[in-house]
Amino acid sequence: MNNACELQWGLRFKDLYDTDASQFFPPEQMKFFLAKDKEVFESASQIDFEEIIWNSSLKENRIVHTFKKPFCSSSGKPLYLVGMSVDITERKKAEHRIMEMATYDMLTGLPNRTLLMDRIKQALEQGRRNQKQVAVLFIDLDNFKVINDSLGHDVGDLLLQEVAARFVTVVRREDTVARHGGDEFIVLLSNLYKAMDAEVVAQKILDVLNLPFQIDDVELHVSGSIGISLFPDDGKNIWMLLKNSDIAMYHAKKKGRNNCQFFKSEMNKRANERHSMEVDLRNALKCSELLLHYQPIVNIDDTKVYSMEALLRWRHPKNGLICPTKFIRLAEETGMIALIGEWVLRQSCLQIKAWREQGYEVPKLAINLSAIQFRQKTLVADITRILDETGLEGHCLILEITESELMENVEEVVRTLQQLRALGIEISIDDFGTGYSSLSYLKRYQINTLKIDRSFVCDISDNPEDTAIIAAILAMADNLKIHVVAEGVETEEQLFFLASHGCFRFQGYYFSEPLPAPEIESRIWKRINP
Numbered sequence: 001m002n003n004a005c006e007l008q009w010g011l012r013f014k015d016l017y018d019t020d021a022s023q024f025f026p027p028e029q030m031k032f033f034l035a036k037d038k039e040v041f042e043s044a045s046q047i048d049f050e051e052i053i054w055n056s057s058l059k060e061n062r063i064v065h066t067f068k069k070p071f072c073s074s075s076g077k078p079l080y081l082v083g084m085s086v087d088i089t090e091r092k093k094a095e096h097r098i099m100e101m102a103t104y105d106m107l108t109g110l111p112n113r114t115l116l117m118d119r120i121k122q123a124l125e126q127g128r129r130n131q132k133q134v135a136v137l138f139i140d141l142d143n144f145k146v147i148n149d150s151l152g153h154d155v156g157d158l159l160l161q162e163v164a165a166r167f168v169t170v171v172r173r174e175d176t177v178a179r180h181g182g183d184e185f186i187v188l189l190s191n192l193y194k195a196m197d198a199e200v201v202a203q204k205i206l207d208v209l210n211l212p213f214q215i216d217d218v219e220l221h222v223s224g225s226i227g228i229s230l231f232p233d234d235g236k237n238i239w240m241l242l243k244n245s246d247i248a249m250y251h252a253k254k255k256g257r258n259n260c261q262f263f264k265s266e267m268n269k270r271a272n273e274r275h276s277m278e279v280d281l282r283n284a285l286k287c288s289e290l291l292l293h294y295q296p297i298v299n300i301d302d303t304k305v306y307s308m309e310a311l312l313r314w315r316h317p318k319n320g321l322i323c324p325t326k327f328i329r330l331a332e333e334t335g336m337i338a339l340i341g342e343w344v345l346r347q348s349c350l351q352i353k354a355w356r357e358q359g360y361e362v363p364k365l366a367i368n369l370s371a372i373q374f375r376q377k378t379l380v381a382d383i384t385r386i387l388d389e390t391g392l393e394g395h396c397l398i399l400e401i402t403e404s405e406l407m408e409n410v411e412e413v414v415r416t417l418q419q420l421r422a423l424g425i426e427i428s429i430d431d432f433g434t435g436y437s438s439l440s441y442l443k444r445y446q447i448n449t450l451k452i453d454r455s456f457v458c459d460i461s462d463n464p465e466d467t468a469i470i471a472a473i474l475a476m477a478d479n480l481k482i483h484v485v486a487e488g489v490e491t492e493e494q495l496f497f498l499a500s501h502g503c504f505r506f507q508g509y510y511f512s513e514p515l516p517a518p519e520i521e522s523r524i525w526k527r528i529n530p
């Protein structure tokens with residue numbers, strides 16, 4: 001026994017002299033020592049191994065790496081052995097910590113994606129062997145971003161920790177609750193007897209989420225959307241199962257949140273279609289597949305074209321002409337709307353310029369602004385730049401925004417609208433009547449025009465409620481000195497009703513459908529600018 005051993009184990013050589021190790025180590029430990037010694041003697045060769053040794057001085061178990069080497073006679077027979085142990089406890093602890101950091105989520109203490117992948121792999125192998133189902137539950141918290149943004153990241157972090165702790169209470173020990181990232185969690189249920197068991201767990205998860213959370217004296221109410229995919233029916237490997245549970249979760253969100261949805265193959269079809277549309281839309285701008293059609297807005301007094309609305313179209317190489325209702329939402333969700341919106345603005349300005357150069361007296365052009373564009377900090381600067389680049393004045397443009405865009409961040413909206421007005425741009429509220437319809441903001445925002453949504457116009461004469469709404473909008477607008485345009489006018493009857501209630505501007509198939517620029521020239525400009 002050397003000095004290091006004396007220091008490490010708190011044993012003194014003189015105390016050990018003429019004693020037996022069994023006086024210092026527990027019986028189980030002694031049994032292990034002797035077995036190893038026997039191994040060395042029998043094999044007549046060195047062995048090395050890791051073992052846990054009770055350190056009576058530190059009063060704790062230590063992990064050591066031990067080498068045992070025999071010393072043999074000239075005939076090769078082991079006579080005695082020397083053992084050397086290196087204390088590797090601290091190194092092992094560090095390794096364990098690194099392992100934990102690599103496989104557990106630091107915030108919630110739950111398994112992270114890496115460990116989850118491993119667990120799913122094992123669960124699938126087991127499921128295959130035992131012919132049992134495995135369920136992957138993809139959970140996304142509803143509106144977590146709002147809590148995080150409004151109450152701060154510290155509250156958001158505490159909430160995630162609480163959520164994680166609650167999830168663990170509703171699953172069996174052999175199941176895995178993992179943090180997938182952000183506010184997404186995955187629950188892995190292995191060895192399922194029947195698919196419906198997954199729904200039972202999903203419901204328990206929704207129930208524990210629905211109980212109020214008390215974080216820093218604030219009571220928070222949270223819900224979640226859950227997508228479930230099952231092995232083997234919905235996917236034979238990890239990636240398919242994760243992807244399909246994600247798709248199902250997306251459907252749960254669309255179904256109004258706070259619910260769970262099993263994956264169905266039709267969902268995959270829709271997800272694939274969405275994905276390929278996204279890829280195609282990214283190419284659409286580069287490949288000049290976007291174009292504008294223009295629809296006149298007519299003044300009934302003098303049947304003059306008061307303005308034109310620019311309406312976006314996509315000439316898809318395989319699917320033909322696609323209407324904006326089919327792709328604007330996708331463009332918004334993927335952030336492509338910023339580039340597309342800028343293209344629409346520039347193209348509209350260039351078109352006005354081109355018509356002017358051909359000698360036509362062109363009225364104002366109305367352009368649709370998506371909510372995302374409207375909230376962009378650079379909106380006014382972008383419009384100013386495009387007007388400068390195309391040499392056009394702001395008063396040529398009307399920007400159409402929807403009611404809902406005006407309801408958030410009122411101060412900011414007021415500022416943006418003032419800046420746009422300072423450029424000479426008119427503001428029109430699109431689809432009026434379908435949103436929040438508050439009179440007070442119309443006055444405050446100094447809106448120029450309201451456009452009555454075509455859903456009201458199309459029901460004139462059939463639906464007395466819609467008829468009453470139109471009459472009320474017209475009376476109110478008259479009071480506030482705001483112009484009104486009725487959208488979607490298709491019949492003389494609608495025109496007559498609207499005109500008799502004080503609406504004098506119209507847009508709709510009755511006058512003209514949206515047309516490409518050359519047809520506007522031949523059908524409209526040449527008629528009114530002969």
Ligand SMILES: Nc1nc2c(ncn2[C@@H]2O[C@@H]3COP(=O)(O)O[C@H]4[C@@H](O)[C@H](n5cnc6c(=O)[nH]c(N)nc65)O[C@@H]4COP(=O)(O)O[C@H]3[C@H]2O)c(=O)[nH]1
Nearest residue numbers: 311312323324325344368369370488489490507508509514
């Ligand atoms: N049934 C019927 N429909 C009529 C009639 N008259 C016009 N319409 C349609 O009504 C829609 C009017 O546009 P919106 O309400 O601004 O609604 C627009 C607008 O919200 C959005 N949109 C169009 N272009 C753009 C754009 O450049 N940017 C953004 N962000 N949105 C756009 O897509 C929506 C749909 O556009 P479109 O499919 O072109 O549909 C147009 C137009 O074709 C009629 O008499 N009967």
